Amino acid sequence: MSLTYPSRFMLVAAMNPCKCGQSGENSASCTCTPREIHQYRSRISGPLLDRIDIHIEVPAVKYRDLADRAEGESSAEIVKRVERAREIQLERFRGTKVHCNAHMGSRQIRKFCEPDAGGHRLLEVVTEKLGFLARAYTRILKVARTIADLEGTESIREQHIAEAIQYRSLDRKNL
Secondary structure (H helix, E strand, C coil): CCCCCCCCCCCCCCCCCCCCCCCCCCHHHCCCCHHHHHHHHCCCCHHHHHCCCCECCCCCCCHHHHHCCCCCCCHHHHHHHHHHHHHHHHHHCCCCCCCCHHHCCHHHHHHHCCECHHHHHHHHHHHHHHCCCHHHHHHHHHHHHHHHHHHCCCCECHHHHHHHHHCEHHHCCCC
16 A cells, blocks of 8 residues: 655755765865765665756855855845746746646646757757756756746746756766
8 A cells, every 4th residue: 555645845955975075176185986986976866866956066165255255146136036936937837736847747848948949959969968867857947947037037048958957967977
């Protein structure tokens, strides 16, 4: 017997880049061999990674960046941009059970996630060269749709696709 419970949740997880935790920016101090790094990262299954919309490597913050006093976008400005994007999504999915881009099914993806010609070419090249599977492909489209919404752009452009691809670093063939 199996039971299914309705649920929607956001998973936020973190992991070290390798067993010793020093691979990447501090690779000079990493004690792991390339094989050990590959084995460590392969402990997370591909099917699990396929189901995570965004996975990125976050490098250590350098002192000059910590000490930089330049003003970036304020939290209030970010909140306004996110609220506008959420309004766009609520309007897009009015009258359906879908409330945000992450919950789109294949029909909505085909309807609302059509990239421009440059985006199509980029997706084709990246899918071939990096070995993205179908599930990763749809995740890229949904994330690109959200990036376009945050920008207030109706169409998904090549740069939105490029940014979304950058958020798929762990499920590439070459890792």
